[in-house]
Amino acid sequence: GGVAAYFLGSMNFAVIISKYKFHDDIRRYGSGNGGMTNMLRTYGKGMAAATLLGDFLKAALAVMLGGLLAADTGAALAGFFVMFGHMFPVFFRFRGGKGVACTAIVILMLSPITCGILLLIFAIIVVGTKYISLASVMCVLLYPVVLSSVDKVLYGSIQGMPELMSILMAGFVVFMHRENIKRLREGTESKVSFRKTNKDAV
Numbered sequence: 655g656g657v658a659a660y661f662l663g664s665m666n667f668a669v670i671i672s673k674y675k676f677h678d679d680i681r682r683y684g685s686g687n688g689g690m691t692n693m694l695r696t697y698g699k700g701m702a703a704a705t706l707l708g709d710f711l712k713a714a715l716a717v718m719l720g721g722l723l724a725a726d727t728g729a730a731l732a733g734f735f736v737m738f739g740h741m742f743p744v745f746f747r748f749r750g751g752k753g754v755a756c757t758a759i760v761i762l763m764l765s766p767i768t769c770g771i772l773l774l775i776f777a778i779i780v781v782g783t784k785y786i787s788l789a790s791v792m793c794v795l796l797y798p799v800v801l802s803s804v805d806k807v808l809y810g811s812i813q814g815m816p817e818l819m820s821i822l823m824a825g826f827v828v829f830m831h832r833e834n835i836k837r838l839r840e841g842t843e844s845k846v847s848f849r850k851t852n853k854d855a856v
Contacts, residue, residue, distance in 0.1 A: 655719060655720050655723045655724065655728055655731065655732055655735075656731055656732065656734075656735040657735075658716070658719060658732075659716035659719070659720060659731075659732040659733075659734075659735035659736040659739065660735045660736070660738060660739040660744075661739060661744070662712045662713075662715060662716045662736050662739060663712060663713075663716065663735060663736035663737060663738060663739020663740040663741075663743065663756065664739040664740070664742075664743035664744045664745045664746070664750070665708070665712055665739075665743070665745070666688050666740060666743045666745070666746055666750045666751060667704070667705045667707075667708030667709055667712075668680045668688045668689050668690065668692065668693050668705045668751060669681065669688045669743075669746050669750070670708070671693070671697075671701060671704055671705060671708070672693070672696075672697070672701075675701075676697070680692055680693060680696060680697075681749060683695075683696045684696050685844075687751055687752055688743075688746065688749060688750045688751045689705075689750070689751025689752050689753075689754065689755065690702050690705045690706050690709065690751070690754070690755045691752075691754070691786050691846070692751075693705045694846070695844075695846070705755075706755055709740070709755045709756050709759060710755075710759050712736060712740075712756075713733070713736050713737075713740075713756050713759035713760050713763065714759060714763055716732045716733065716735070716736035716760075717729045717732050717733050717736070717760055717763040717764065718763070719732060720732025720733070726764075726813055726815065726816060727814075727815040729763070729764060729816075730764060730813075730815045730816040730818075730819040730820075731815065731819065733760035733761075733763065733764055733819060733823070734760075734819045734822055734823055736756060736760065737753045737756045737757050737760060737823055737826070737827075738826065740753050740756040741753045741826060741830055752790070752827065752830040752831060753823075753826065753827050753830060754786075754790040754794075754827060757794065757797075757823055757827055758772075758773070760823070761797065761801075764816055765801055765804060765805075765816070767804050767808075768797070768800050768801045768804045771800050771804075772793045772796060772797060772800060775789075775792065775793055775796065776789045776790070776792075776793045777789075779792055779793075780846065783845075784845035784846055785838065785843055785845060785846070786846045787831055787834035787835075787837075787838065787843060788834075788838055788843075790827065790831060791827070791828055791831050791834070791835065794823065794824040794827040794828060795824055795828065797820050797823070797824050798817060798820040798821045798824055801816065801817060801820050802817055805817070
């Protein structure tokens, strides 16, 4: 199940769309990242939406398959491996995205209430600061805490594997944002704009 989820995650739609629609590589522009935020900045909202749709389908499929094989444990493991594949895709020289959208979809599939709470926090931070990276890092750090709290309310205890995978996922997403964190501390991080594209080479 984990291997199948990893291969699904390796289907990086930002790279695929930029390659076959624009005959280019998204990783040559903006942040150099093969993910939805860089697609938004480089090719605009339509291509970012198409990337998100692809990420949604692959993550949802992986989690559903994992759930069919081994219930909540399988779903949580598949969620981690599809995110890992997105970050380090075997089909694209292990250079993928930072895993934020993919992780959000996994959270949605595993715990919709947790996802709703984190999306609200994400939106507040983005609106208030215009930093998607800051919102992403803050939300993944809160993910294990919010998930455990939701599980205690719903089930009276934490579930085990989903909580463990939430910690691992948070760790990897923060690791992938290490340069963003450095720029945030230096005050040089780019703010998001929804009005124009910025197709500048790396």
